[in-house]
Amino acid sequence: RLQLVESGGGSVHTGESLRLSCAASGHRSQSNCVGWFRQSPGKEREGVARLFRQGGDFMDYVDSVKGRFTFTQSQDALYLQMNNLKPEDSGMYYCATLYGFVGSRAACFSQELSDFGYWGQGTKVTVSS
Numbered sequence: 001r002l003q004l005v006e007s008g009g010g011s012v013h014t015g016e017s018l019r020l021s022c023a024a025s026g027h028r029s030q031s032n033c034v035g036w037f038r039q040s041p042g043k044e045r046e047g048v049a050r051l052f053r054q055g056g057d058f059m060d061y062v063d064s065v066k067g068r069f070t071f072t073q074s075q076d077a078l079y080l081q082m083n084n085l086k087p088e089d090s091g092m093y094y095c096a097t098l099y100g101f102v103g104s105r106a107a108c109f110s111q112e113l114s115d116f117g118y119w120g121q122g123t124k125v126t127v128s129s
Contacts, residue, residue: 001026002024002025002026002097002118003024003025003026003118003120004022004023004024004095004096004097004118004119004120005022005023005025005120005121006020006021006022006093006094006095006120006121006122006123007020007021007022007023007123008020008021008123009093009123009124009125010124010125010126011126011127011128012085012125012126012127012128013127013128013129014085014086014087014127014128014129015084015085016085016127017081017082017083017084017085018082018085018125019079019080019081019082020036020079020080020082020093020095020123020125021077021078021079022036022077022078022079022080022095022120023076023077024076024077024078024097025076030100030101031097031098031099031100031101032052032053032054032098032101032102032108033050033051033052033053033097033098033101033102033107033108033111034050034051034053034073034078034095034096034097034098035047035048035049035050035051035095035096035097035098035116036048036049036050036071036078036080036093036094036095036096037093037094037095037096037113037116038089038091038092038093038094038125039091039092039094039122040088040090040091041091043091045094045113046062047062047113048061048062048065048069048080048093049061049062049065049069049071049080050071050108050109050111051071051073051078051108052102052104052105052108052109053073054101057072057073058105058108059071060105060108060109064088065082065089068082068083068084068085069081069082069083070083078095080093080095082125085125085127086127087127087128087129088127089125089127090125090126090127091124091125092122092123092124092125093122093123093124093125094119094120094121094122095119095120096113096116096117096118096119096120097116097117097118098111098115098116098117099115099116099117099118
């Protein structure tokens with residue numbers, strides 16, 4: 001069974017950076033759609049960034065992080081580089097992968113959270129002003 005383990009969270013101040021990692025073990029996900037999500041206190045879990053990895057790497061970001069966050073990957077890990085962090089970026093960050101494959105970037109970027117079948121335990125990010 002695929003296992004995902006996030007790391008790299010921490011406590012920083014406004015304007016600082018963090019790099020989150022998501023290591024995969026047990027069984028490499030074959031999905032072509034993976035993502036980073038976050039859940040802030042009192043809020044629902046939301047998608048932060050998604051990667052469609054077929055025919056190249058295609059990323060999509062929630063508007064609030066565009067220009068500040070970058071989603072990359074290696075063979076067995078996913079990364080989220082977070083620059084110019086803001087207090088509203090605080091929360092638990094999770095990586096997840098879809099069950100199976102999707103046929104297009106649009107399909108990947110529009111998948112419901114419930115369609116992502118494998119999740120890590122999360123890593124906490126706290127940004128103070």
